[in-house]
Amino acid sequence: xxxxxxxxxxxxxxxYVERIEHIRADKKQLADDxxxxxxxxxxxGFTPTAIKECVRIRAMKPHDRQEAEAMLDMYLHALGMATExxxxxxxxxxxxxxxVRDQVIDRMKEFVPASGMGDIxxxxxxKSVRLLRDKSGNxxxxxxxxxxxxxxxxxxxxxxxxxxxxxxxxxxxxxxxxLGAEYARDNRPVIDNPFPFGDARRPRFDAGWRKETGSDxxxxx
Numbered sequence: 306x307x308x309x310x311x312x313x314x315x316x317x318x319x320x321y322v323e324r325i326e327h328i329r330a331d332k333k334q335l336a337d338d339x340x341x342x343x344x345x346x347x348x349x350g351f352t353p354t355a356i357k358e359c360v361r362i363r364a365m366k367p368h369d370r371q372e373a374e375a376m377l378d379m380y381l382h383a384l385g386m387a388t389e390x391x392x393x394x395x396x397x398x399x400x401x402x403x404x405v406r407d408q409v410i411d412r413m414k415e416f417v418p419a420s421g422m423g424d425i426x427x428x429x430x431x432k433s434v435r436l437l438r439d440k441s442g443n444x445x446x447x448x449x450x451x452x453x454x455x456x457x458x459x460x461x462x463x464x465x466x467x468x469x470x471x472x473x474x475x476x477x478x479x480x481x482x483x484l485g486a487e488y489a490r491d492n493r494p495v496i497d498n499p500f501p502f503g504d505a506r507r508p509r510f511d512a513g514w515r516k517e518t519g520s521d522x523x524x525x526x
Contacts, residue, residue, distance in 0.1 A: 343357070363495055363496050364496055366494055368492050413427055413436060414446070417437065418438065424438075426449065433449035434448055434449065435447045472499075473499055473500060478505065479509075481500060481509040481513070482512055482513035483513060485509070485511060485515075486513040486516060487513075488510075488514055489513070489514045489518045495514045498511060
């Protein structure tokens with residue numbers, strides 16, 4: 306190909322270069338916007354580094370995140386940076402930390418016998434949870450005591466500056482929650498939520514995803 310000034314090939318080359326320059330300008334603007342958000346969060350008392358780590362974790366597939374966390378715990382224990390196995394360490398904290406307690410319960414699901422062979426009851430600080438495997442092989446965690454109703458927190462109103470990455474599903478709130486559970490079963494991260502910010506169905510989708518995975522997308526129940 307002959308590339309010269311004022312030629313068709315020269316104009317094509319200019320077009321490619323300018324398109325790349327435009328993308329880089331957009332990337333710089335987005336990076337500046339992210340820095341501004343981190344600065345705002347820091348002014349409110351949050352740690353930007355931890356926030357970026359939350360963003361990274363939420364973008365991971367649930368199975369990949371769980372495997373990575375288990376592998377890191379095992380390696381730290383092997384290197385002597387953790388004085389006891391992860392499950393034992395968590396069990397020691399479970400009586401005083403609700404989050405850790407729920408994580409231990411989640412790990413204990415792996416030890417539940419096959420359907421019809423028995424169950425496991427875990428007791429922590431007066432709270433009893435029964436773990437029972439159904440015919441499909443899934444483990445259901447049931448509180449022995451009557452569960453207390455938790456106060457619902459309204460989701461903040463956000464505006465979505467850009468169009469969603471895929472068409473918004475034509476479903477109601479219940480359909481959005483069912484779709485969230487379906488995404489979780491397909492091992493898709495919670496940030497794949499197809500509903501735009503400000504849409505009342507977006508938190509319903511998140512709720513369905515959390516119920517199916519038992520997590521908020523960052524490793525905590």
